[in-house]
Amino acid sequence: MIKNRQSILVLTSSSTGNNVFMTPAIKLLRKMLPDSMIEVVALTKLSAEVFSANPYINRLHIIKSASAFDKLAENFDHVIPLHPNTIKKYRSISTKTHALPRITNDYHHADQLLDHVAKLLDTTVEITDRQYSLGSPARNFIIEKSFYENRPIINIHLGSARANLHGWKFWYTNRAEEEKVWNTENYIALGQKLLEHYPNLTITLTGSKSESFLAERFVKKIPGAINLTGKTTVQDLLQHIGNCDLFISHDCGVLHIASATSTPIIALFGPTSAVRTGPYPKRPDNIVIKKENMSDIKVSDVIESVNHLLSGQKPALTATGAA
Numbered sequence: 001m002i003k004n005r006q007s008i009l010v011l012t013s014s015s016t017g018n019n020v021f022m023t024p025a026i027k028l029l030r031k032m033l034p035d036s037m038i039e040v041v042a043l044t045k046l047s048a049e050v051f052s053a054n055p056y057i058n059r060l061h062i063i064k065s066a067s068a069f070d071k072l073a074e075n076f077d078h079v080i081p082l083h084p085n086t087i088k089k090y091r092s093i094s095t096k097t098h099a100l101p102r103i104t105n106d107y108h109h110a111d112q113l114l115d116h117v118a119k120l121l122d123t124t125v126e127i128t129d130r131q132y133s134l135g136s137p138a139r140n141f142i143i144e145k146s147f148y149e150n151r152p153i154i155n156i157h158l159g160s161a162r163a164n165l166h167g168w169k170f171w172y173t174n175r176a177e178e179e180k181v182w183n184t185e186n187y188i189a190l191g192q193k194l195l196e197h198y199p200n201l202t203i204t205l206t207g208s209k210s211e212s213f214l215a216e217r218f219v220k221k222i223p224g225a226i227n228l229t230g231k232t233t234v235q236d237l238l239q240h241i242g243n244c245d246l247f248i249s250h251d252c253g254v255l256h257i258a259s260a261t262s263t264p265i266i267a268l269f270g271p272t273s274a275v276r277t278g279p280y281p282k283r284p285d286n287i288v289i290k291k292e293n294m295s296d297i298k299v300s301d302v303i304e305s306v307n308h309l310l311s312g313q314k315p316a317l318t319a320t321g322a323a
Helices: 016-032 045-051 066-073 109-121 161-166 168-177 184-197 209-221 234-242 253-258 299-310
Strands: 008-011 038-042 059-062 078-081 153-157 202-206 246-250 265-269 286-290
Touching: 008 016, 008 066, 016 038, 016 045, 016 109, 016 253, 038 045, 045 059, 045 234, 153 184, 153 253, 184 202, 184 209, 184 299, 202 209, 202 234, 234 253, 246 253, 246 299, 253 265, 265 299, 286 299
Parallel strands: 008 038, 008 078, 038 059, 153 202, 153 246, 246 265, 265 286
Antiparallel strands: none
């Protein structure tokens, strides 16, 4: 059992989404170990952004080298790996390491990590523990603050972890085979339908710098869409998405960042498990559209969900007819 005042080193991952899943467990560590030194190791600068404003950790490290991690771990009472693959890289740790059980599709990934840490702490999980903790949104608006006043805004996120890693080469060689991603042309058709139905709507786009070519294709077809790709940190995304009326995306890291806001979400899922990686926690204003394959999701499916979620929002959308 882990005790208060002991030092804890949490080993995370190189994935933004997986790291977001870990934040409820880290918050529970701090809740139960208020006087402990809790430090976090991330594997990349990008994935470390998830923890950059986390109020529950004492220090954040970015470490890729196994030897550097092993040296750091010697200074701690416990190492808690929260991703099954990362601990395989560091086999020579002499510090007490708590093995992570296999993550299944039975229930949400975040809850499985939370339950694992609760067991290590010999405590129970409360409803208030089941939420992401990414810190406060950015204080400075990435768009003028007045932009968010008196206009309905939908943010669409086009990219994915693989696109961020490989850029345009991924999209042109593997796009049709990617089981998580909805085709960019579908997003463009969705944007056109939305503007036909809601002329006063503003669409914003987010993504990494390496995905900017996707947004450029979208903007060419959707006049007035605002391209924010490559311009946002995690805290910027919290601020921007939190001020939008709706967020739409397939399963990706930014979907999970959006789940940390109160903005309604439409999440698009194909063969991957929405039970394991869908919006968290469950809320009535989050909708998951789940089909056998991503190509089975139709623009009309998304439009129907948009109409349902935005029908009672203020400022009211100006509708011109059925979409």
